[in-house]
Amino acid sequence: MNKITKIVLAVGVVVLAVVGGYTVYNKQGGSGEQGIIIGSVLPLTGDLAAYGEGSRNAAIMAIEDAGMKERVRFIVEDDKGCDPVLGVGAVQKLITIDKVSAIYGPLCSSEALSVLPITEAAGIPVVLSGASSKTLTGAGNYVFRTIASDSVRAYAVANYAYVKGFRKAAFVFDNSQDAIIQGKNDAQETFVGAGGESVSEESFGGKDVDFKAQLSKIKSSGADVVFVGAFPKTVALIIKQAREMKMSTQFISFDASVDVKEFFAIGGSNVEGVIAPAMVKPNTEEAKSFETRYKARFGVDATMYAAEGYDAMMLLLKAIKTEGVRGDQIKAGLLKIGNNYQGASGIITFNSMGDVEKPAVVKVVNNGVFEEVK
Amino acid sequence: MGIIPQIIANSIIAGAIYALVALGFNLIYRATNFFNLAHGAVSVVGGYTVFGLYRLLGLPLWIAIICGVLGSGLVGYILEKILFLPLRKRKSSQMVLIVASLGAFTIIQAVIAIIFSSQFQTLFDSSMETKLYQIGGGIITQVQLIILIAALLIMGTLAWIKERTMFGKMVSAISDDAVVARIVGINTNKLIGRVFFIGSAIAGFAGIMIGFDTGLEPTMGMSLLMKGVIAAIVGGVGNIYGGVLGAFLLGFAENFGVWQVSGEWKDAIAFAILIFFLIFRPKGILGKK
Numbered sequence: 243m244n245k246i247t248k249i250v251l252a253v254g255v256v257v258l259a260v261v262g263g264y265t266v267y268n269k270q271g272g273s274g275e276q277g278i279i280i281g282s283v284l285p286l287t288g289d290l291a292a293y294g295e296g297s298r299n300a301a302i303m304a305i306e307d308a309g310m311k312e313r314v315r316f317i318v319e320d321d322k323g324c325d326p327v328l329g330v331g332a333v334q335k336l337i338t339i340d341k342v343s344a345i346y347g348p349l350c351s352s353e354a355l356s357v358l359p360i361t362e363a364a365g366i367p368v369v370l371s372g373a374s375s376k377t378l379t380g381a382g383n384y385v386f387r388t389i390a391s392d393s394v395r396a397y398a399v400a401n402y403a404y405v406k407g408f409r410k411a412a413f414v415f416d417n418s419q420d421a422i423i424q425g426k427n428d429a430q431e432t433f434v435g436a437g438g439e440s441v442s443e444e445s446f447g448g449k450d451v452d453f454k455a456q457l458s459k460i461k462s463s464g465a466d467v468v469f470v471g472a473f474p475k476t477v478a479l480i481i482k483q484a485r486e487m488k489m490s491t492q493f494i495s496f497d498a499s500v501d502v503k504e505f506f507a508i509g510g511s512n513v514e515g516v517i518a519p520a521m522v523k524p525n526t527e528e529a530k531s532f533e534t535r536y537k538a539r540f541g542v543d544a545t546m547y548a549a550e551g552y553d554a555m556m557l558l559l560k561a562i563k564t565e566g567v568r569g570d571q572i573k574a575g576l577l578k579i580g581n582n583y584q585g586a587s588g589i590i591t592f593n594s595m596g597d598v599e600k601p602a603v604v605k606v607v608n609n610g611v612f613e614e615v616k
Numbered sequence: 617m618g619i620i621p622q623i624i625a626n627s628i629i630a631g632a633i634y635a636l637v638a639l640g641f642n643l644i645y646r647a648t649n650f651f652n653l654a655h656g657a658v659s660v661v662g663g664y665t666v667f668g669l670y671r672l673l674g675l676p677l678w679i680a681i682i683c684g685v686l687g688s689g690l691v692g693y694i695l696e697k698i699l700f701l702p703l704r705k706r707k708s709s710q711m712v713l714i715v716a717s718l719g720a721f722t723i724i725q726a727v728i729a730i731i732f733s734s735q736f737q738t739l740f741d742s743s744m745e746t747k748l749y750q751i752g753g754g755i756i757t758q759v760q761l762i763i764l765i766a767a768l769l770i771m772g773t774l775a776w777i778k779e780r781t782m783f784g785k786m787v788s789a790i791s792d793d794a795v796v797a798r799i800v801g802i803n804t805n806k807l808i809g810r811v812f813f814i815g816s817a818i819a820g821f822a823g824i825m826i827g828f829d830t831g832l833e834p835t836m837g838m839s840l841l842m843k844g845v846i847a848a849i850v851g852g853v854g855n856i857y858g859g860v861l862g863a864f865l866l867g868f869a870e871n872f873g874v875w876q877v878s879g880e881w882k883d884a885i886a887f888a889i890l891i892f893f894l895i896f897r898p899k900g901i902l903g904k905k
Contacts, residue, residue: 447882451830454626479831
């Protein structure tokens with residue numbers, strides 16, 4: 243190849259790239275005029291795929307139920323198990339290239355906290371249905387969530403443990419997740435506040451699979467109850483390894499997320515008797531109708547956070563319908579409609595910080611299913 | 617009962633797992649003198665082969681395990697034939713080989729994630745009771761006991777092959793000087809191919825055992841590889857006994873470290889040991905023999 247051919251080729255490649263890039267950019271950005279574009283970041287693969295899938299389905303169902311299937315373009319990006327780095331990249335793409343009006347998700351608190359600076363700067367409202375860390379309360383002007391802060395659930399199990407006569411608690415938790423760290427603090431404060439004692443505190447990184455060293459320490463600490471917080475598969479592994487070390491101590495998950503198939507697939511008979519908090523399933527027409535229609539539409543039972551997701555998307559669509567697609571309009575709409583709203587996940591009333599208050603219950607594993615304790 | 621017997625048991629279990637990874641890694645290093653980073657992914661191949669055959673297709677466990685071990689061996693063999701051998705023939709530098717092996721690692725990991733999804737999977741049946749053994753105050757499960765015995769058996773077998781068989785002596789000859797080995801009539805490429813098969817098969821066995829002990833994830837290869845490499849460097853790269861010694865040392869350091877300090881320091885402790893050895897004793901405890 244001589245020099246001139248090389249130059250011609252190089253110029254050709256640059257021109258093609260610029261023209262191609264511009265066309266693609268224009269095409270994606272341009273459709274904003276006609277329809278409503280809502281972006282989402284969810285864990286469609288990886289450890290939390292079951293929850294990601296359920297949240298996506300719930301959102302799709304809400305769009306269909308609102309009769310806005312033709313008008314709304316719903317773009318879902320995968321964060322592969324709540325990876326904050328992927329989440330930030332996806333949100334940037336959703337805002338700058340897809341020009342979304344609002345964002346549904348993320349599902350995990352750490353990821354939500356890392357994408358908020360971007361959405362806040364752009365004035366894009368975010369509706370959360372799974373991110374439940376109390377750090378998110380008041381974390382932005384455009385943040386709304388249909389799930390109550392974790393604190394209420396951590397309080398519930400910690401109080402329950404004390405009432406049941408446990409006095410010496412050990413805490414073992416994943417220190418890479420904000421919601422878990424906050425949940426641990428809440429459970430610990432409640433338990434100690436009630437008169438219990440915190441005798442051991444052990445943490446680990448998010449990717450760990452061997453917890454025998456931490457468990458050995460807890461075993462020798464004389465704890466009569468162990469509070470644990472991590473991804474469901476990790477909680478199951480911790481309890482399995484504890485039982486393999488002949489630890490028969492009561493285990494309590496202070497996070498609600500463990501009620502999922504893989505927890506039982508890994509934990510098996512080891513997780514019998516494990517206690518965890520849960521959101522109260524409201525005994526209302528809205529809630530029952532959501533569950534039946536979800537099952538009919540997708541062929542599976544609605545996952546945890548699905549009802550919250552359905553409500554989040556429905557409120558968002560109603561806000562857009564009544565007020566408009568600009569960030570401040572959506573915010574005004576959400577505050578207006580999110581007032582004593584009868585949703586599938588219960589009554590939703592956003593306070594000035596975009597939070598809701600909902601009660602919690604305590605559940606225990608009995609024959610491979612979580613059942614409410616009396 | 618004190619806490620120390622259990623921590624010793626935990627250390628031995630961790631050490632045995634690292635030893636299984638380090639054994640295959642060291643064997644391949646011995647013959648080729650390069651860090652085969654694909655080794656971590658090859659190990660995961662073994663675990664997922666058993667997962668596919670045993671858990672998904674319902675084949676008998678022993679058939680699945682044999683297929684998993686042979687499958688990993690085969691993947692290692694193929695990598696050598698289509699990737700490393702052509703590169704060596706072209707006299708590529710160590711750096712090129714390492715980068716190529718990292719590429720192979722990434723591809724294998726991605727393919728596993730595409731076929732089996734990146735969800736966490738287990739090989740054990742969670743409804744079955746786990747058999748527990750009490751040894752000197754520490755408790756150990758049946759799978760962990762098998763891992764420990766297997767690691768020692770494989771080490772013994774490899775040592776025997778190295779000292780007592782023609783194959784072992786030829787591998788030592790290549791390790792000392794590949795050119796001279798070729799001059800005296802050793803078919804080095806054929807031999808290296810076999811070494812890759814054996815080393816990768818051992819890695820596959822490690823992956824299967826980990827699948828039974830804790831579980832499988834497509835991305836678990838990197839941390840396995842790292843622990844295996846640290847064990848190899850600490851004990852003496854290319855040295856069969858060295859890898860095992862380094863593995864147990866690492867297992868003890870990690871578990872006693874977590875006991876005394878805190879859980880999140882585990883990896884930091886492992887890599888601090890690596891750095892210490894790289895600076896003060898780069899040949900490892902035993903050196904290359």
